[in-house]
Amino acid sequence: xxxxxxxxxxxxxxxxxxxxxxxxxxxxxxxxxxxxxxxxxxxxxxxxxxxxxxxxxxxxxxxxxxxxxxxxxxxxxxxxxxxxxxxxxxxxxxxxxxxxxxxxxxxxxxxxxxxxxxxxxxxxxxxxxxxxxxxxxxxxxxxxxxxxxxxxxxxxxxxxxxxxxxxxxxxxxxxxxxxxxxxxxxxxxxxxxxxxxxxxxxxxxxxxxxxxxxxxxxxxxxxxxxxxxxxxxxxxxxxxxxxxxxxxxxxxxxxxxxxxx
Numbered sequence: 001x002x003x004x005x006x007x008x009x010x011x012x013x014x015x016x017x018x019x020x021x022x023x024x025x026x027x028x029x030x031x032x033x034x035x036x037x038x039x040x041x042x043x044x045x046x047x048x049x050x051x052x053x054x055x056x057x058x059x060x061x062x063x064x065x066x067x068x069x070x071x072x073x074x075x076x077x078x079x080x081x082x083x084x085x086x087x088x089x090x091x092x093x094x095x096x097x098x099x100x101x102x103x104x105x106x107x108x109x110x111x112x113x114x115x116x117x118x119x120x121x122x123x124x125x126x127x128x129x130x131x132x133x134x135x136x137x138x139x140x141x142x143x144x145x146x147x148x149x150x151x152x153x154x155x156x157x158x159x160x161x162x163x164x165x166x167x168x169x170x171x172x173x174x175x176x177x178x179x180x181x182x183x184x185x186x187x188x189x190x191x192x193x194x195x196x197x198x199x200x201x202x203x204x205x206x207x208x209x210x211x212x213x214x215x216x217x218x219x220x221x222x223x224x225x226x227x228x229x230x231x232x233x234x235x236x237x238x239x240x241x242x243x244x245x246x247x248x249x250x251x252x253x254x255x256x257x258x259x260x261x
Contacts, residue, residue, distance in 0.1 A: 006051050008087045010059065010095035013048045015039055018058040021048075025058075025076035031106055031129060031243060032185035032221035035073050038062050045069045047095060049077065049088045056081035059092040062102075071100040071248075075110045082109075089113045099251050106244035118249030125246035126232060128222040134239040136204045142166045143208035146174065158191040163212065165205045172196040175205045177213045177220060186218035188235075197230070206238035 026033065038044050043064045049057040057077035063069035072092065077085055092098070101118050103110040104127060114121060146152075146164045150171060161176035175190030188209055192201050213220040222240055224231040236242075 008091045009050050010047045010091040013046045015046050018046045021058045021076055026182050033182045035062060036182040037180045047092055051081050051084055061096050061098050070098055071102050072098045073102050075113060102248040104244045105247055114247055114249050117251055119252055121247060121249040123245045123247050124226050125223055126226055126242055127244040128235050128240040129243035130220045131241040132239040134207050136207050138200060138204050140167055141204060143205060153193045155191050158189045163209055165201055173201045173205050175209045177209060179218060184219050185221050186213050188220050188222040202234035203237035
């Protein structure tokens with residue numbers, strides 16, 4: 001008996017057309033999605049993926065404010081068609097003209113395509129998820145919401161946070177959480193005044209900001225540079241753990257998956 005060969009195609013679509021599939025993607029991931037807000041900011045192109053005439057998944061290409069999007073960052077196929085992942089991904093590449101892939105290592109589908117279709121794979125960012133509650137204490141330290149009259153030190157990296165850590169009336173650190181990520185997740189951030197670092201303030205502030213994050217109905221998460229040893233240590237001391245890495249690679253010139261010999 002002859003079996004008809006299935007055909008696959010990727011078709012440009014509006015954001016609204018992929019939302020039902022993206023809801024499945026977010027539920028399956030169940031973690032903070034670093035580039036979630038790119039969709040609402042208009043920095044993405046969307047594609048529906050078909051096997052014959054059945055809609056089997058979607059792909060999304062990012063490029064920030066550029067019109068020529070060039071990086072695949074989301075790829076989802078419903079379980080019934082995951083035996084066609086390579087075929088569907090190849091069609092997405094062909095239709096979009098994407099030249100790069102960027103994904104979270106805890107995204108199993110896209111990570112598998114990264115290793116099949118890309119080269120020069122690299123990472124520069126570590127992803128964190130909350131793990132345990134901590135009970136750090138620092139004598140005379142107070143964490144409170146920032147007031148309009150507060151005198152805040154100059155920040156070099158992070159924005160001035162909504163919460164401050166105060167020692168004897170002096171603000172030595174600020175922090176907060178950003179909510180422009182997929183609900184219910186939020187992204188923690190903090191900065192300690194340069195002359196008061198290595199005193200445990202970062203972990204203590206993060207511990208208290210975590211509490212405020214949960215009370216706001218959000219689950220704390222975080223990310224930092226792979227080489228930022230101090231930040232990684234503070235996050236782990238505050239009860240978070242590594243959940244993945246940001247991975248990036250360049251599509252092989254042929255656009256075809258790797259072959260072994």
